[in-house]
Structure formats: C-alpha cells, structure tokens
Amino acid sequence: MNHALARADADMRERESVSLTPALSRCLSVIATHLRHALSSPLPYGGGPDDDHAVPGMGGEVPGRRRGIELLPEPQGSDRPDVVLERDPDQVANFVVPVVRVERIPDCIRYVGLAGTAFLLEGTGGLAMTARHVADGLVLGESAVLFIGNDGRWQPVAIQEIEKHPTQDVAALRLEPDDYSSPFTLSRTEEHSSLHYTLWGYPDAVLHEIVDSGGMAEQRPDLVYSEGYIRRRITRALPVVRGSRFYELSTVSGAGCSGAPVISGRRQDYWKVIGVYVGQRRSEGGDLAVGYAVRISDLDIEAPSWSALFSANPEWPKF
Structure with missing residues (x-):
C-alpha cells in the first residue's frame, strides 16, 4: 500500500515540476487523495493484491472464496472424482468399458471386433448403458464387455x-452377475447450450496402434478422453441418428465411442x-x-418404464 501511495505522490510531483496547469495539478491531487483512501481500506475478500485467501484480522483463509467469486468447496482426499478422471484413467476403465463381438472356440473366447462403448450405473449389480445401434x-x-x-x-x-429403447438410440445391457462398482448416475436436469461436458470412450481411430512381433497391427481398444x-438442443429427427431428442456437441469423439457417457461438467x-x-x-x-x-x-x-433407471437403486427397464 505504501509503495503505491509513494508512486502516486511522486508522479504528481514530477508532473508539477514540468509546469502543469493549475487545473491539472488540482485534478492529480484529488486522484492521489482518492487512491490513498482506497488503499487504506480493507479489501473485500483478501489481505492484499497478491493474497487471494487471507482476511485482515483473521490470519486464516476463507474456503471457496477467491477474488470475490463464489467457488464450490474442493472434495478432499484420494476419493476426489476429478483425481480419478484426470489422473488415473485406469480407474475409469472399471466402469467405462468396450463392447465387443466375440467367438467361442474350444477352451477360450476369441475377440472378433469392437462394437462400441458402454458404461455401468451405480448400485445396479451389472446394468450398463450403450447406444441402441451398438446393441443392434x-x-x-457372441458379445461381451471387456474389463482390465x-x-x-x-x-x-x-x-x-x-433391452432397446423404443424410440431413442439408447439400450440397456445386463452383464453376468458379479461385484461391479460405478459412480455414474443418470441426470434429470435439462441442460442447455454452453454447458461443458467430458466424455470417455474407445474410438476406432486408435484400435490399430499396437504392432505385434511379426509387424502386424493388433486390434486393442484404448480408453480416450475428450x-x-x-x-x-435438438428436438426433431436427424438424418444420421435414430431418435428426436439430442444435444449437439462441439467435439467429435469418433466411431467406437457410440454409447459413451456424456458427463456433466459442473463441479458438483x-x-x-x-x-x-x-x-x-x-x-x-x-x-x-x-x-x-x-x-x-x-x-x-x-x-415410462425407463424412469426406473433414475431411482436411487436403478432397475431393469422392462416394458
């Protein structure tokens, strides 16, 4: 604060030394006085221009406040969802999975090809969702999902x-019984233009990046973020996809990502x-x-039967 006042006063004296008009000198004097008053008052959310958190007289921080902008509290510990999403994609592969076509041969199951992407729902014991055209x-x-x-x-x-949705390009998949886990739930919120989203899927474009010892490309699905x-919002039929209730998205994720979850970008x-x-x-x-x-x-x-998927314990959407 003292440095700023000194600069203002020095600037005023320098300008007066080069024969400023009396009116302009008075104007600069008023500005310096206002600056001195402003910098001697407490800042609304911080202790100084370079301190985003400290509050005068408290010696601490105000969680979730920064330059007067309301921020949501940060989740704590290793269970923070953003840590999982941004730093450990191997964890995401536990609940965003490739859907594949397989062939049963003696003593094993042979991978035939990638069909799309699916994601598991929380608390369902193996209920997953994908696109209907993937399920078709x-x-x-002769079909499976893959876990690492x-x-x-x-x-x-x-x-x-x-189970295929009767009008929209969505389907539900029931997996063989096991102890599955997933954090995903379905949102009832009607979203609109400008909302940011994230997406994980298995695009075709990266299927053949691995080469075997003989120099041949191998098919291996790889989880990709976009x-x-x-x-x-679009509420009408489109020539390229089934249904009539869509979000148009700014980013193309690619073939193979059909069935991938589009996840809300809201921090909460x-x-x-x-x-x-x-x-x-x-x-x-x-x-x-x-x-x-x-x-x-x-x-x-x-x-109407698909409303069962929105419950606290989602159920199979039977017609």
Missing part, C-alpha cells in the same frame, strides 16, 4: 440381456450422465464437425 449389432452368446484384469489383460464379461460444450455433478454419445456429422466442405448425444433427461417421455 450384438448377439447374445489384475494381469493387465482384457477379461471378457458376457452380456446376458439387452471434452467440449453443448452447442444446442462429477458423475452425472447427461447424455449418451450416438454419432457425429461433418459438413461437405469440412468446415463443420459436430457430435450428437441422446438427452438422458428425456428417456422416459415415450418409454
């Missing part, structure tokens, strides 16, 4: 039941799924590329 290509007994085992290798888990914002909604990624469109001139997601909040408008 699945045959029970303790040895780092993919472990297939059979899909035992498929993010963006909602460009607009880390694990809220607001959409299911179902496709993308590129303009002929190449100047526009957008993605599309089915709006989760509207799932039960034309299919």
